[in-house]
Amino acid sequence: MIKKSPLQIARTSYQPKMPAALQKHVRLCIGEPTESVADREAIRQLFPNTYGMPVLELAVAKQGDEVICHSTPMNVGVILSGGQAPGGHNVISGLFDGLKRLNPDNQLYGFLGGPSGLIDHKYILLTDKIVDEYRNTGGFDIIGSGRTKLEETWQFDKGIEICKQLGITAFVIIGGDDSNTNACVLAEYYLQKQCGIQVIGCPKTIDGDLKNNMIETSFGFDTACKVYSELIGNIQRDANSAKKYWHFIRLMGRSASHIALECALQSQPNICLISEEVEAKNMTLNDVVEQIVTVIVDRANSGLNFGTILIPEGLIEFIPAMRVLIQELNDMLANNEEFASLDGDDAKREYVKSCLTPASCELYRSLPKGIARQLTLDRDPHGNVMVSQIETEKLLIEMVQKRLAQLKATGQYTGKFAALNHFFGYEGRCAIPSNFDADYCYSLGVTATLLIASGKTGYMSLVRGLTKPADEWVAGGVPITMMMNMERRNGKRKPVIQKALVDLKGAPFRYLESHRAEWADANTSYIYPGPIQYYGPTEVCDQPTRTLKLEHEA
Numbered sequence: 001m002i003k004k005s006p007l008q009i010a011r012t013s014y015q016p017k018m019p020a021a022l023q024k025h026v027r028l029c030i031g032e033p034t035e036s037v038a039d040r041e042a043i044r045q046l047f048p049n050t051y052g053m054p055v056l057e058l059a060v061a062k063q064g065d066e067v068i069c070h071s072t073p074m075n076v077g078v079i080l081s082g083g084q085a086p087g088g089h090n091v092i093s094g095l096f097d098g099l100k101r102l103n104p105d106n107q108l109y110g111f112l113g114g115p116s117g118l119i120d121h122k123y124i125l126l127t128d129k130i131v132d133e134y135r136n137t138g139g140f141d142i143i144g145s146g147r148t149k150l151e152e153t154w155q156f157d158k159g160i161e162i163c164k165q166l167g168i169t170a171f172v173i174i175g176g177d178d179s180n181t182n183a184c185v186l187a188e189y190y191l192q193k194q195c196g197i198q199v200i201g202c203p204k205t206i207d208g209d210l211k212n213n214m215i216e217t218s219f220g221f222d223t224a225c226k227v228y229s230e231l232i233g234n235i236q237r238d239a240n241s242a243k244k245y246w247h248f249i250r251l252m253g254r255s256a257s258h259i260a261l262e263c264a265l266q267s268q269p270n271i272c273l274i275s276e277e278v279e280a281k282n283m284t285l286n287d288v289v290e291q292i293v294t295v296i297v298d299r300a301n302s303g304l305n306f307g308t309i310l311i312p313e314g315l316i317e318f319i320p321a322m323r324v325l326i327q328e329l330n331d332m333l334a335n336n337e338e339f340a341s342l343d344g345d346d347a348k349r350e351y352v353k354s355c356l357t358p359a360s361c362e363l364y365r366s367l368p369k370g371i372a373r374q375l376t377l378d379r380d381p382h383g384n385v386m387v388s389q390i391e392t393e394k395l396l397i398e399m400v401q402k403r404l405a406q407l408k409a410t411g412q413y414t415g416k417f418a419a420l421n422h423f424f425g426y427e428g429r430c431a432i433p434s435n436f437d438a439d440y441c442y443s444l445g446v447t448a449t450l451l452i453a454s455g456k457t458g459y460m461s462l463v464r465g466l467t468k469p470a471d472e473w474v475a476g477g478v479p480i481t482m483m484m485n486m487e488r489r490n491g492k493r494k495p496v497i498q499k500a501l502v503d504l505k506g507a508p509f510r511y512l513e514s515h516r517a518e519w520a521d522a523n524t525s526y527i528y529p530g531p532i533q534y535y536g537p538t539e540v541c542d543q544p545t546r547t548l549k550l551e552h553e554a
């Protein structure tokens, strides 16, 4: 029986490209002390041991330099946390190879099913045989992932217990902003307890919102966007061939619109909504509908009753009145056993209405019942509304349809409107990592090893200069506290890594802004990116995202 595709087999032997420094003897360069991005005093007080640490760089050691080494064998743990992102297996293989290179007796343990593996003491010892099976593959199935939040001291203490038992002196948490915040909280706690356990984070999320002056992109964003852009391109070709459907395509990405923006840059749809712009312009849901309707009517006037619309999945949270409503719902739902115990949608709906302010109640009542119900579904363990389950694309189709019917009745619209809805998210999260993600992730893993060997804790593994060829990338570490600010979560103010939303003054958004009239226009400007290529010329196989390129050209 065939168990692997030819591509799977070929990818097993792909050797990820790495920064030159990681291929040789490495020395540690220590930068200037750092400050958090905001709320400095509050963060300093919460993280007395990990606040203000310097940025670190790993450089090629010259003769006479002190080289990073770790002669005594060490045991390290690794945890995959949160949503899957292409490249996670390569972080683990980089970590594994990095550890073995330092000392063949070093061991890597994988905690199973995400952070809960640490608490429940579920783990495996990763061997050559296991790791080799997963090199350059998508998914997180090597050890599994989960969304358990590590926030209580009994959980941290359970972590100490298993680390002592297995002789683990460091572990790496591969996760998004919330998981890396947890990593820092753990690092701080373990320093305070002086239990000799280091914690290092790695920037993962397809959402692309874990980025800042130091972290240029999170891993997985590149592959996921390439997969979605391929699908969007295919749909556009179909739309342009059949000329009869408007495709409303919602794209994952939680709050930030980076995925929608990147896919728009790659595929040039007729419309791409950007949540951050909707918020900045204080737009209502009706304004958003009007914006879409204007393009549909204009195209219909040119005889074109088809097109593509990209919708970021977090859109709904960025419409100011909706944001207030969602915040009220978040606060209402936080630890609300009464609500949880209610039977049936109607009872829940009545209960919700009785808890809301008059303005939010009115908005809640005006929403289609299905959408209103989706807004009150369980929050994730971090208190966030699970936007992937809110079908904004269907809401927009319904509203656009109604508006077009009104315009038709008054003779202002004469076209035909048939809409199809799509949601792309899970299709891209476990794709075989692009060369970019395979290389980036492997480098992040090797870097994490070197940070551990240098005795560091409370750092995130850092690889920069990503628009250059991989051997020119620069590796190092950034203190996690540097990226933090205080935010309201589950009704309380908490230290968290600041999410990067789309910068409306940034080059990627400005590119969209200056081209969207042309893309909306009668003459289709669609681009068909095609599938990710793993073998072939560099300009086809090794390109980073358009977002990264535009940001670096600026």
Ligand code: FBP
Residues within 6 Å of the ligand: 081, 082, 083, 084, 085, 176, 177, 204, 205, 206, 207, 252, 253, 254, 313, 386, 387, 388, 425, 429
């Ligand atoms: P992370 O933030 O953990 O990387 O997850 C990202 C994401 O894919 C979001 O884009 C999406 O909203 C969410 O996960 C879906 O969550 P789930 O996997 O629990 O359905």
